[in-house]
Amino acid sequence: MAEPATEAAPVVTAAILVIGDEILSGRTKDKNIGYIAEYCTNIGIDIREVRIVPDVEGEIVAAVNALRARYDHVFSTGGIGPTHDDITADSMAKAFGVGIDHDPRAVAILTDHYAAGQLNEARMRMARIPDGADLILNKVSKAPGFTLGNVHVMAGVPSIMQAMFDEVAAKIPTGAKMLSRTVPVGMGEGRIAKQLGEIxxxxxxxxxxxxxxxxxxxxxxxxxxxxxxxxxLDQAARAVEAMVAAMMQANG
Structure with a gap:
């Protein structure tokens, strides 16, 4: 479970990096951004930016290096499967300037998972991990993700990504939680814009x-x-509620 936030906890920021041509083409509808954002809000991490990039090494490297320098965490999804277009792991290694090879820990996981003769060359691609990375365990399909620096690299399939994110969230520090209040108003926002701006x-x-x-x-x-x-927050919410009540009364 993520570390509980305290009143003195710092603000922890993050970005989401979605990798994949299929997302940009509309062929696949992303389900991970909302899940990660809501999860992070609940544990005290502010998502400040979301980027979606194609399966192009240069685009991935540029996005990773920009985001990891700007935020405390980068949560990356997609592109760590067994096919030729799954280039995320190699791109991450290039972004960090490190080597990449079959990781003995990942090889052992896949060897235990697949029956004899089924761990072919394509599946072995999922054991290629950048040097110095920590593995992110995958309870669904076993092929691990990895954490390199402050970048957490996970699968794109939602059920697998969610299992991996549980592993990541249990290990990273979180910050002070953002609290919220919702005040429903039975009129259009144009009628309350001026008063809301004053509040x-x-x-x-x-x-x-x-x-x-x-x-x-x-x-x-x-x-x-x-x-x-x-x-x-409570004071501001009461001010909004009072403003709404006054306007409703004035409008009969």
Whole structure:
């Protein structure tokens, strides 16, 4: 289980890097971004950026090096399978300037998993791990991912990625959790924009977002407030609630 956050815990940031032509073409619909983002919110990690890149070594290397320098963690999904276009492991090794070869630990895992004669050359590609990386265990299909520096490289198949992410989350430090409150408003956001902006100025340390929706055929809005300071969050939420109540009363 991830380390619990305390009031004094730092802010921990991360990016998600999705690798694969099939995502960019629309052939495969990504299910990992939302899962990782929600998981990270719950354990106290702020996802600050998401990038999707094709199966092109130069694109992967550039994205990895940019993101790992900017954030505490990079969560990468896709491109570590047995086929020729699974180039993530080699690209990660190039990004970090290290070698790559069949890792004895990964070979042992795959040897135990596959029946005699089934561990062919293609499957052995999944045992190629960059030098110095730690393995991320895979309870679903056994072929491991790996962590190199602050980059955590996982499979793209959602069920496998989720199992790997459990392994990663259990080992990395987390930060102070972001808290949120939602105030439903039975009117369009255009009618409350000015007043909401004034409240935002009063509570600059609280993120206040306005999200329009349709409710029973009419415009409505969800006001979402986010902060790590529960006291300030509650104060801002009460200010929004009071503003909404006053406007509803004024409009009869």
């Amino acid at each position: 935002q100025l009063e509570y600059p340390d609280v993120s206040i977002g306005s999200y329009p929706k349709m409710l029973d055929g009419s415009f409505a809005t969800d006001i979402v407030l986010r902060s790590r300071d529960e006291g300030r």
